[in-house]
Amino acid sequence: MTAYVLRRLLGVIPVLALVALGSFLLIHLVPGDPAMIMLGNEGTPAQLEMLRTQLGLDRSLPEQFILWLGHALRGNLGESFFLGRPVSRALLERLPATMQLAVLSLVFSLLIGIPAGLLAAVRQNTWWDQIVMATAIGGISVPSFWLGLALILVFSVQLGWLPSGGYTPLWEDVGLGLRTLILPAVSLGSMQAALIARMTRSSMLEVLRQDYVRTAKAKGIHDWSVIVKHALKNAMIPVITTIGTAFGVLLGGAVIVEIVFTYPGMGRLVVLAVQRRDYPLVQGALLLTSVIYVVVNLAVDLLYCVFDPRIKYE
Amino acid sequence: MFTSNAATLPRIWAAASAGRALLRRVRKNRLAFSGFAFISLILFAALFAGSLAPYDPLTMVVPDRLQSPSLTHLMGTDNFGRDIFSRVLYGARLSLEVGLAVMLVTVAVGVAFGMLSGYFPRLDNTIMRVMDGMMAFPAILFAIAIMAVLGPKTVNVVIALSVVYAPRTVRIVRAAVLAVKALDYIEAVRAQAAGHLRILFRHILPNCLSPLVVQATFNFAYAVLAEASLSFVGAGAPPPTPSWGNILSEGRMYMQGASWITIFPGLAIAITVLGLNLAGDGLRDVLDPRMKT
Numbered sequence: 001m002t003a004y005v006l007r008r009l010l011g012v013i014p015v016l017a018l019v020a021l022g023s024f025l026l027i028h029l030v031p032g033d034p035a036m037i038m039l040g041n042e043g044t045p046a047q048l049e050m051l052r053t054q055l056g057l058d059r060s061l062p063e064q065f066i067l068w069l070g071h072a073l074r075g076n077l078g079e080s081f082f083l084g085r086p087v088s089r090a091l092l093e094r095l096p097a098t099m100q101l102a103v104l105s106l107v108f109s110l111l112i113g114i115p116a117g118l119l120a121a122v123r124q125n126t127w128w129d130q131i132v133m134a135t136a137i138g139g140i141s142v143p144s145f146w147l148g149l150a151l152i153l154v155f156s157v158q159l160g161w162l163p164s165g166g167y168t169p170l171w172e173d174v175g176l177g178l179r180t181l182i183l184p185a186v187s188l189g190s191m192q193a194a195l196i197a198r199m200t201r202s203s204m205l206e207v208l209r210q211d212y213v214r215t216a217k218a219k220g221i222h223d224w225s226v227i228v229k230h231a232l233k234n235a236m237i238p239v240i241t242t243i244g245t246a247f248g249v250l251l252g253g254a255v256i257v258e259i260v261f262t263y264p265g266m267g268r269l270v271v272l273a274v275q276r277r278d279y280p281l282v283q284g285a286l287l288l289t290s291v292i293y294v295v296v297n298l299a300v301d302l303l304y305c306v307f308d309p310r311i312k313y314e
Numbered sequence: 315m316f317t318s319n320a321a322t323l324p325r326i327w328a329a330a331s332a333g334r335a336l337l338r339r340v341r342k343n344r345l346a347f348s349g350f351a352f353i354s355l356i357l358f359a360a361l362f363a364g365s366l367a368p369y370d371p372l373t374m375v376v377p378d379r380l381q382s383p384s385l386t387h388l389m390g391t392d393n394f395g396r397d398i399f400s401r402v403l404y405g406a407r408l409s410l411e412v413g414l415a416v417m418l419v420t421v422a423v424g425v426a427f428g429m430l431s432g433y434f435p436r437l438d439n440t441i442m443r444v445m446d447g448m449m450a451f452p453a454i455l456f457a458i459a460i461m462a463v464l465g466p467k468t469v470n471v472v473i474a475l476s477v478v479y480a481p482r483t484v485r486i487v488r489a490a491v492l493a494v495k496a497l498d499y500i501e502a503v504r505a506q507a508a509g510h511l512r513i514l515f516r517h518i519l520p521n522c523l524s525p526l527v528v529q530a531t532f533n534f535a536y537a538v539l540a541e542a543s544l545s546f547v548g549a550g551a552p553p554p555t556p557s558w559g560n561i562l563s564e565g566r567m568y569m570q571g572a573s574w575i576t577i578f579p580g581l582a583i584a585i586t587v588l589g590l591n592l593a594g595d596g597l598r599d600v601l602d603p604r605m606k607t
Contacts, residue, residue: 018447029463137595141588143539145546146562146580149569157570252452256543260566270455271547274462286459290451297450 004305012298019294020072023287024065027279077284082276087284091266095288097167098265101257102250104181105189109246112193114239117200121235122227124205132197139194144253148187148260155183165262188257192246196239203235210234237308244297251289339600346596352589356582360406367400371556380572390574392565398575401556402582408557409538409586412471416537419476420483421530427480428487428522429514433495442488445481453478453536454543461549468551471544475537486529490522524601528594535590542583558583 035051056064071078077087120132156164163180170177207213208231216226255267262268266285273281340346359366368388375395383390389398431441451459460474494500495518503517544550545559553560558579565575 014443015446015450018444019450022447022451026459026463137591138584138588141535141591142584143542143546143580143587145543146576146583149562149566149576149580153569153573248450248452252455255455255458256547259547267455270458271549274458274547274549277462279462282459282462286451286455289455293452294450 005302008298008301012294015294016291019290020069020287021065023283023290024068026286027283028061030279072287077287078280080273080281081278082273083278083281087280090269090281091284091288094264094266094269096169097263098251098254098258098267100170100177101181101184101188101254101263101265102247104185105192105250105254106243106247108185108189109192109196109250110243112189113196114200114236116193117197118204118227118232120197120201121204121208129201133201136194136197139190140198142190144187144191145256145260147190148184148257151183151187152260167264184257184261184263187260188250188253191253192250196242196246199239199242200235203238204231207231207235237304240300240304244293244300247296247300248293251293336600340596343596343600345592346600349589349592349594349596352585353593356406356586356589357410359403360410363400363403363407367397367403369397369400371396371400371404372554380568382572383574389578390572392561392572392575393568398561398578401561402558402578404556405558405561405579406582406586408468408551408555409541409583412468412475412541412551413534413538413586413590415472416475416479417530417534419472420480420533421526423476423480424483424487424526424529425519427484429491429519431484432488432491433510433514433518438488441484445484448477448481451478454540457540457544458547458549461544466549466552468555471541471550474544475540478540479533479536483526483529483533486525487522490525491518494518494521528598528601531590531594531597535587535594538583538586538590 035048035057052058056067059067075088077091079085080087080090083090116132116136120129123129152164155162162183164183166180168177168180170181208227210231213226213231216230217223221230254265255270257263258265258267259271266289270282270285272278273285340350373396375391378387378391378395379393381387381391381395387397387399389402391397392401427441427445431438448456457474457478460477461470464470464473500513500517503513508517541550541557542559542562545557546563548560548563550559551557553564561579562576565572565579569576
């Protein structure tokens with residue numbers, strides 16, 4: 001157990017290093033001189049020189065990376081060109097909203113995906129199965145932003161049941177917070193719900209064919225008890241491993257959905273930053289989201305060995 | 315020379331008949347068949363957009379703005395009086411171009427690095443760690459960041475999405491190569507002193523095609539979806555090039571009164587991606603019967 005945890009922890013280090021290197025190099029692909037872009041057309045040569053020194057652009061690339069990494073590790077991701085304030089502050093302000101959205105979408109996709117996949121597997125080749133699978137393949141084909149617009153049209157414009165945008169932190173007002181989060185979370189989470197349903201179904205079908213399930217049935221254990229206690233528990237193993245990946249997709253996909261619902265998360269900030277060519281902000285957002293993603297994946301991997309004790313001995 | 319020629323012809327015949335057999339099985343598979351039907355429809359729209367489109371997709375006719383769908387404007391007009399049907403047709407062109415290009419690039423990169431990684435154990439660790447690092451960036455955000463740096467051009471969309479989706483393909487090819495490499499006949503070929511290149515391209519690659527074809531289809535689907543998402547947030551191909559994503563994003567402001575501007579391009583995206591997903595599922599059933607449930 002300890003060996004497994006230790007190995008996983010060590011395995012994360014090279015990935016994080018690559019993520020940092022990737023985020024750092026990205027900005028150096030920008031055509032032109034960052035200092036010139038920052039100053040615009042008004043900079044005098046002296047100002048330009050000063051800014052270059054300030055940004056460390058006069059040093060070699062490896063030196064710049066070490067310097068940048070040192071700052072990043074201490075939480076300093078540089079100044080945003082346009083906001084005129086630290087990138088880390090701007091991002092951390094928006095992070096809770098995006099995390100809320102991503103977590104709620106994940107909860108939604110699990111609550112819908114697992115039971116739907118279970119139903120389809122248990123009632124394989126019936127019309128239950130066909131409806132679930134048809135909905136699922138539809139679900140992975142519809143873009144989240146289009147679904148979001150359709151939901152706004154129906155539930156906000158026509159029926160007037162739910163707000164079409166805005167944001168209330170859950171810790172300030174749970175009811176209102178949830179109301180504003182439902183539509184964004186459904187549009188963001190439905191594709192993952194569909195994927196989870198497909199995976200749960202195929203995993204369940206695999207498990208239901210195993211000998212121990214037949215044994216359990218032969219012992220006269222009630223059908224649903226076999227399905228839930230014996231089969232589902234094992235069928236969940238591949239599903240759990242994908243939760244980490246799903247969370248990453250949701251965190252990235254939040255960018256798009258936040259635009260649809262004018263939701264003040266990190267994604268909207270990033271899109272604005274892209275339009276304004278605010279590179280430090282884009283870089284910081286990429287780095288922060290990826291680090292969160294890697295950490296969540298690590299947590300899922302560690303949880304995984306609780307569910308599947310075989311892993312520990314490998 | 316003589317022997318190799320004599321051996322090549324039957325091989326071509328065998329390949330052709332295997333191709334025909336596959337086609338027959340795909341035709342019998344309802345999923346795959348309907349998928350290919352949807353894709354053909356969109357492909358037809360894209361290829362003949364020039365002759366099918368009743369109007370120029372860029373011409374603005376302001377007096378005709380925001381007209382609802384009618385016989386003169388099948389899908390209505392947008393806030394500049396541009397014909398949505400014509401714009402959706404031209405949008406198909408961009409979507410399929412990007413999707414196809416991303417598919418080809420990811421397959422090429424996937425085959426190259428997947429084979430290197432799977433076949434040469436010394437390269438394996440390095441290549442796979444780099445792929446892990448690339449996959450640690452959430453896909454859409456990574457693509458947006460690359461677009462921010464490269465600038466809004468169609469070719470940059472292809473680059474960004476290829477960077478994002480190639481690592482998955484590398485992984486899949488690598489896994490297939492590892493499985494095939496362990497089989498006895500590779501040992502036999504090696505015993506005949508066949509070179510690495512010959513073993514890789516003649517003996518290993520053909521047996522890795524099934525998962526690769528399936529993955530290529532899904533990469534196409536991801537790319538179409540991602541291209542639309544990028545254009546939707548304004549990080550895709552620059553306007554006025556009609557793309558499904560930017561038609562949708564422009565129509566968003568008029569959603570209450572003129573929902574057709576958002577409905578039709580969205581339907582086009584959904585039909586294309588659905589077609590590709592159905593084709594991918596169907597191909598997987600046909601090519602890899604073990605996966606069939």
